[in-house]
Amino acid sequence: MKFLNSPYSFKEANVVFFGVPIGKRFSDGAKALRQTPVYMEDFDIESKKELLEGVRVVDAGDLKPKNNEDITKYTRLIVENNKIPVAIAGDHPSLFTIPAFKKDIKVISFDAHCDLKDEYEDDNIVDLSTSWNGEFDARVNGATWLRRLSEIIDPKNILLVGVRSCDAKELKFIEESGITYVSAQDIQENKEAVSKVIEEFTQNEDVYITLDVDVFDPSIAPAVHQPEPDGIYFSQFKNLMHAIAGNIVGFDVCCLKPIKGNQITEFLTTRALFEILSLVKK
Numbered sequence: 443m444k445f446l447n448s449p450y451s452f453k454e455a456n457v458v459f460f461g462v463p464i465g466k467r468f469s470d471g472a473k474a475l476r477q478t479p480v481y482m483e484d485f486d487i488e489s490k491k492e493l494l495e496g497v498r499v500v501d502a503g504d505l506k507p508k509n510n511e512d513i514t515k516y517t518r519l520i521v522e523n524n525k526i527p528v529a530i531a532g533d534h535p536s537l538f539t540i541p542a543f544k545k546d547i548k549v550i551s552f553d554a555h556c557d558l559k560d561e562y563e564d565d566n567i568v569d570l571s572t573s574w575n576g577e578f579d580a581r582v583n584g585a586t587w588l589r590r591l592s593e594i595i596d597p598k599n600i601l602l603v604g605v606r607s608c609d610a611k612e613l614k615f616i617e618e619s620g621i622t623y624v625s626a627q628d629i630q631e632n633k634e635a636v637s638k639v640i641e642e643f644t645q646n647e648d649v650y651i652t653l654d655v656d657v658f659d660p661s662i663a664p665a666v667h668q669p670e671p672d673g674i675y676f677s678q679f680k681n682l683m684h685a686i687a688g689n690i691v692g693f694d695v696c697c698l699k700p701i702k703g704n705q706i707t708e709f710l711t712t713r714a715l716f717e718i719l720s721l722v723k724k
């Protein structure tokens with residue numbers, strides 16, 4: 443099954459949807475999203491517009507990367523053909539997709555977590571290996587990927603949105619490195635100030651978005667690896683997206699862990715995807 447039953451070829455499309463199988467527990471997130479939109483309207487009753495107007499998606503299937511560089515190469519192919527890459531993965535593929543863009547790109551990470559640990563290992567964390575050989579890399583996984591990215595791009599080009607779970611060392615790193623963040627509480631209590639932060643961060647810039655579904659409150663997005671309490675709601679996400687003043691050039695959606703018999707999170711994620719697609723340059 444293809445995302446949005448996409449009838450377009452790569453050449454005809456302006457958006458390329460693809461699954462990225464990283465991690466030993468690559469979940470069925472991409473598969474679940476391919477099945478959901480069949481039932482979903484893209485018409486927005488508020489704006490009276492179709493969110494997918496002008497969007498021509500090709501579903502390129504799941505990549506079969508031999509290594510991380512293959513993910514970068516494929517993303518670069520999409521970017522060089524002036525199309526928008528939309529990567530779906532079990533955890534952030536961003537460490538491998540973002541190097542496909544020019545270096546001064548702005549990155550917004552919607553996530554309950556900072557993912558800025560220098561090293562981390564536990565039974566629950568998702569590794570980012572393209573071919574699992576049984577060896578866990580404590581420096582490259584779902585809890586450290588943004589730290590590794592901050593070594594490749596300027597930390598001042600990173601904005602964390604919706605954060606509510608990190609440790610003291612990560613917070614210290616944020617403050618010292620110049621990464622900007624707005625917590626879930628900031629969003630709840632001071633939405634205008636947060637919108638301004640996003641607007642100023644993105645003004646006249648190329649913007650890449652990584653959406654970890656756990657940024658949402660677990661009551662509306664239970665199907666994630668690490669459901670953290672007190673998250674953001676969909677209308678808040680929508681407002682934050684509309685505060686982006688730059689040009690969205692690519693995005694990924696990750697950390698969906700489908701629950702049998704409960705599609706709440708898939709529907710929410712699909713609608714979030716529609717919202718982002720409505721804002722990309724067509």
Ligand SMILES: [Mn+2]
Pocket residue numbers: 553554555654656657668697
């Ligand atoms: Mn997360």
